[in-house]
Amino acid sequence: MIQPTFFGNIEVYLLVALILLSFGLYGLISRPGLISMLISVELILNGAGLNFMAFNTFTAPDKTEGATFTLFVMGLAAAEAAITLSIAVAIYRRFRLITADNLSGMKD
Amino acid sequence: MDITFSSDLSAYVAIADVTFIAFIAMTLAGGLVAILAKQLIHAVLGLIISLIGVAGLYAFLGNYFIASMQILIYVGAVSISMVFAVMLARPPEEVKQKSMRLATKIALGVIVGLFTAATVGSAVFAHRWSAAAKVTSGDTPVEIGIGLLTRNVLAFELISLVLLIAIIGSVVIAKRGRGTGKTVGGEEL
Structure with missing residues (x-):
């Protein structure tokens, strides 16, 4: 019997998810644009989904729960992306820019 | 496992x-x-x-x-x-925005990202992840669908509601900035 070096360890998946989370946090704080921030949020959500799937595969007794919640995360990410992108387009039409720094009021 | x-x-x-x-x-x-x-x-x-x-x-x-x-x-x-x-x-x-706060922002991002990586990463290695006993065998779409309509039915229905609201909301928000189609002096209202 042989064991795979990498893809049989939960730590590898958790570390990849952690790096995705750190990338997302860095991008969320350092990028000024709305769409760049949305991209960073997608990275964070992907790290969360990868965590769900890894814990589900390696430690959970029920093999469907993690997949179900990863699907929920995907649905919420799709809804959030739709809302954010339409807000970005509406803001661009009105102000001709989509940087978060310049947006402080909800109504002009 | x-x-x-x-x-x-x-x-x-x-x-x-x-x-x-x-x-x-x-x-x-x-x-x-x-x-x-x-x-x-x-x-x-x-x-x-x-x-x-x-x-x-x-x-x-x-x-x-x-x-x-x-x-x-x-x-x-x-x-x-x-x-x-x-x-x-x-x-x-974004590159042209050479504001003074950009360097501050990048430094803050590095600090937050590294801090998260260090804390969560230490937790990943500090714990010994052990497997639980398997109760269901399947990870097939059939099993997921049965789970969606029995154990997780409330979350499933809420997700569909959220998606509906997101569709309507994004259409309304994106349409609002477009104006009424009337123009005054070439400027769209």
């Missing part, structure tokens, strides 16, 4: 390990491009690469349904709508 294979499969296991490393490299390189690219469209393309890599990791975790859903929903829908938004709303020249 310990994953073991019989020894006559060692060549295939080695190939699978190399493929796994390649998917991880795709994920991390795409993520780097997504947060560091100067052009917004390059960031979106990096995000697509990263999402495909994560789909490969899902496949390595043994759930091909979630892997295909990742490709369909994220790469097929979310990223494409992002590309549309980038093209509709011309991206700002």
Whole structure:
């Protein structure tokens, strides 16, 4: 019997998810644009989904729960992306820019 | 859960390990491009690469349904709508914004990212992850569907409600800035 070096360890998946989370946090704080921030949020959500799937595969007794919640995360990410992108387009039409720094009021 | 294979499969296991490393490299390189690219469209393309890599990791975790859903929903829908938004709303020249706060922001981002990585990473290695006893065998779409309509039915219905509200809300928000179609002196109202 042989064991795979990498893809049989939960730590590898958790570390990849952690790096995705750190990338997302860095991008969320350092990028000024709305769409760049949305991209960073997608990275964070992907790290969360990868965590769900890894814990589900390696430690959970029920093999469907993690997949179900990863699907929920995907649905919420799709809804959030739709809302954010339409807000970005509406803001661009009105102000001709989509940087978060310049947006402080909800109504002009 | 310990994953073991019989020894006559060692060549295939080695190939699978190399493929796994390649998917991880795709994920991390795409993520780097997504947060560091100067052009917004390059960031979106990096995000697509990263999402495909994560789909490969899902496949390595043994759930091909979630892997295909990742490709369909994220790469097929979310990223494409992002590309549309980038093209509709011309991206700002983020590089030209040489404001004084940009350096502060980058430093803050590095600090927060590294802090999170250190704390959560120490937790990953401090704990000994042990497997639980298996109660259901399937990770097939059939099992997931049964779970969605029995144990998780409330969350399932709430997700559908959230998606409906998101569709209506995004149409209303995106339509509002477009004006009424009347023009006064060439300026759209």
